[in-house]
Amino acid sequence: xxxxxxxxxxxxxxxxxxxxxxxxxxxxxxxxxxxxxxxxxxxxxxxxxxxxxxxxxxxxxxxxxxxxxxxxxxxxxxxxxxxxxxxxxxxxxxxxxxxxxxxxxxxxxxxxxxxxxxxxxxxxxxxxxxxxxxxxxxxxxxxxxxxxxxxxxxxxxxxxxxxxxxxxxxxxxxxxxxxxxxxxxxxxxxxxxxxxxxxxxxxxxxxxxxxxxxxxxxxxxxxxxxxxxxxxxxxxxxxxxxxxxxxxxxxxxxxxxxxxxxxxxxxxxxxxxxxxxxxxxxxxxxxxxxxxxxxxxxxxxxxxxxxxxxxxxxxxxxxxxxxxxxx
Amino acid sequence: xxxxxxxxxxxxxxxxxxxxxxxxxxxxxxxxxxxxxxxxxxxxxxxxxxxxxxxxxxxxxxxxxxxxxxxxxxxxxxxxxxxxxxxxxxxxxxxxxxxxxxxxxxxxxxxxxxxxxxxxxxxxxxxxxxxxxxxxxxxxxxxxxxxxxxxxxxxxxxxxxxxxxxxxxxxxxxxxxxxxxxxxxxxxxxxxxxxxxxxxxxxxxxxxxxxxxxxxxxxxxxxxxxxxxxxxxxxxxxxxxxxxxxxxxxxxxxxxxxxxxxxxxxxxxxxxxxxxxxxxxxxxxxxxxxxxxxxxxxxxxxxxxxxxxxxxxxxxxxxxxxxxxxx
Numbered sequence: 089x090x091x092x093x094x095x096x097x098x099x100x101x102x103x104x105x106x107x108x109x110x111x112x113x114x115x116x117x118x119x120x121x122x123x124x125x126x127x128x129x130x131x132x133x134x135x136x137x138x139x140x141x142x143x144x145x146x147x148x149x150x151x152x153x154x155x156x157x158x159x160x161x162x163x164x165x166x167x168x169x170x171x172x173x174x175x176x177x178x179x180x181x182x183x184x185x186x187x188x189x190x191x192x193x194x195x196x197x198x199x200x201x202x203x204x205x206x207x208x209x210x211x212x213x214x215x216x217x218x219x220x221x222x223x224x225x226x227x228x229x230x231x232x233x234x235x236x237x238x239x240x241x242x243x244x245x246x247x248x249x250x251x252x253x254x255x256x257x258x259x260x261x262x263x264x265x266x267x268x269x270x271x272x273x274x275x276x277x278x279x280x281x282x283x284x285x286x287x288x289x290x291x292x293x294x295x296x297x298x299x300x301x302x303x304x305x306x307x308x309x310x311x312x313x314x315x316x317x318x319x320x321x322x323x324x325x326x327x328x329x330x331x332x333x334x335x336x337x338x339x340x341x342x343x344x345x346x347x348x349x350x351x352x353x354x355x356x357x358x359x360x361x362x363x364x365x366x367x368x369x370x371x372x373x374x375x376x377x378x379x380x381x382x383x384x385x386x387x388x389x390x391x392x393x394x395x396x397x398x399x400x401x402x403x404x405x406x407x408x409x410x411x412x413x414x415x
Numbered sequence: 416x417x418x419x420x421x422x423x424x425x426x427x428x429x430x431x432x433x434x435x436x437x438x439x440x441x442x443x444x445x446x447x448x449x450x451x452x453x454x455x456x457x458x459x460x461x462x463x464x465x466x467x468x469x470x471x472x473x474x475x476x477x478x479x480x481x482x483x484x485x486x487x488x489x490x491x492x493x494x495x496x497x498x499x500x501x502x503x504x505x506x507x508x509x510x511x512x513x514x515x516x517x518x519x520x521x522x523x524x525x526x527x528x529x530x531x532x533x534x535x536x537x538x539x540x541x542x543x544x545x546x547x548x549x550x551x552x553x554x555x556x557x558x559x560x561x562x563x564x565x566x567x568x569x570x571x572x573x574x575x576x577x578x579x580x581x582x583x584x585x586x587x588x589x590x591x592x593x594x595x596x597x598x599x600x601x602x603x604x605x606x607x608x609x610x611x612x613x614x615x616x617x618x619x620x621x622x623x624x625x626x627x628x629x630x631x632x633x634x635x636x637x638x639x640x641x642x643x644x645x646x647x648x649x650x651x652x653x654x655x656x657x658x659x660x661x662x663x664x665x666x667x668x669x670x671x672x673x674x675x676x677x678x679x680x681x682x683x684x685x686x687x688x689x690x691x692x693x694x695x696x697x698x699x700x701x702x703x704x705x706x707x708x709x710x711x712x713x714x715x716x717x718x719x720x721x722x723x724x725x726x727x728x729x730x731x732x733x734x735x736x737x738x739x740x741x742x
Contacts, residue, residue, distance in 0.1 A: 134600075248460075249686055250686075277459035277460055277624065278624070279459065279664060281668065282668040282683075283682055283683070306672045307671055308670045310674050311670045331674050348599050348601070348602035349598055349602075350602075352627050352630060361599065361603045361606055362599040
């Protein structure tokens with residue numbers, strides 16, 4: 089097939105359900121995506137769109153029960169992770185794939201010194217002495233802007249932005265090839281967010297990592313990623329380069345999402361609003377999941393789920409809405 | 416024309432005694448607000464914006480200063496007088512999940528303030544008012560016997576708004592009312608708040624960390640840093656020509672969705688310092704690119720630089736004339 093660029097990650101038709109006594113919550117419904125080496129992909133969507141569940145499946149941390157990967161493949165460098173044993177998974181996490189979690193306040197052990205937590209992570213994954221591990225930790229801490237004398241401090245002595253730097257350090261310690269960052273700056277103030285995003289961008293280039301950045305903030309993704317996927321009700325409804333999707337959104341949901349953000353550059357009396365609320369993943373609508381809220385809805389939308397259309401910039405809609413609007 | 420001012424606060428301070436010393440949550444803040452207008456207050460976590468909102472309603476007792484509401488100094492009011500006064504001033508909190516009693520139905524929640532202030536003599540009138548309020552905020556009558564947990568965040572925030580409006584207040588402190596909501600729902604709630612303001616002539620003090628939201632809803636914008644108001648101007652002036660170095664950095668740090676706009680960001684060094692026993696001089700000086708000797712020694716004066724544009728900075732003249740600037 090003569091592939092010139094290697095796909096570091098490929099997700100094929102992923103379905104994840106959370107099964108409880110009285111309902112089946114369909115969190116991810118047929119996600120397909122490819123990530124090339126060096127790519128940074130942003131996944132954008134509102135609460136309950138299935139962003140975090142997709143990420144957790146990649147790193148094989150779906151809480152089971154109640155979570156089940158019902159169908160699909162997750163190929164990391166060509167190997168299907170779903171059939172991995174727990175031992176293989178442990179090898180993979182940290183070394184191959186690392187994840188930064190949303191809540192830096194709870195992701196660290198409160199009664200262990202920060203430096204020790206980091207050193208422990210290195211010792212788990214790499215051979216070598218403790219002293220060597222410690223040296224490595226201190227070096228990386230300095231790279232992300234945490235001074236070496238904070239090695240022996242406890243997490244509560246760190247501010248939110250500093251804790252996030254510690255988590256970034258932890259994720260990068262074993263030189264992962266793929267970094268998944270789940271809302272890494274959501275809990276931070278804007279000026280600190282700007283610092284952390286800048287840092288992540290630098291480090292990604294320095295270590296030539298691929299990255300998936302999950303966020304509900306379209307602005308954060310625009311600043312950090314080169315490709316973007318928009319999720320709604322467990323599906324990717326639109327995917328393409330950031331420039332394409334942001335300047336020429338095709339799916340009605342994406343269009344609505346952009347219109348509904350208050351913009352600094354423009355003055356509007358009223359914001360555009362997408363009517364209704366997020367589809368209930370325990371009782372998804374028929375046909376296109378977005379049809380109950382879509383203002384371009386036709387009969388076919390109620391019955392048939394649309395296919396992904398397009399080649400580089402894809403959208404999951406029966407119609408090329410933009411063109412019709414223009415016409 | 417101070418007679419038009421609905422609210423005027425003068426040199427308000429709120430200090431909390433903590434084991435390490437005195438925490439200056441609100442430190443000498445003065446401003447006025449006219450009937451029917453919205454003042455947006457922005458700032459990062461810990462800057463005292465929520466405390467200020469609460470002090471104005473005397474939910475916290477101010478340590479010093481005057482709060483004139485409709486020309487009366489409410490800091491001198493007795494408990495009973497204050498209780499009556501609260502009919503005119505209400506607050507909406509950030510978290511609609513925590514601010515509704517889970518064991519009360521929607522109609523009971525909205526009815527409670529009416530019962531408390533004994534506004535209607537008969538049950539019938541009171542119920543009619545509840546129905547009217549539900550109509551006003553866009554909830555169907557069929558929802559009146561439902562409980563808060565049956566609603567999503569956006570609808571819960573609507574219930575909170577209805578409860579605040581029940582007793583026809585003229586002034587509402589909105590403390591991050593849309594921060595917990597997704598963008599599409601955020602747009603619905605912001606539109607509702609704008610509509611209600613016009614319809615009922617409400618005056619808002621809108622507290623938020625999100626500058627684009629504040630820009631959308633406010634007539635005036637105030638920026639807080641470590642307990643102090645450092646800049647206040649009309650919306651258009653503030654967004655066109657911010658003069659305080661911190662305001663400039665704050666505006667620059669917002670991740671823009673405009674992918675074609677590649678302007679350099681102002682990345683602030685360091686983090687917000689502690690509000691406990693703050694040092695002499697400008698609070699922002701340790702992070703400021705333009706700080707000089709005087710900034711560390713003397714508190715900057717709160718001056719009206721141009722009409723309705725107040726700034727507290729020693730070097731504001733130089734900044735205003737473009738003699739010093741970022742990049």
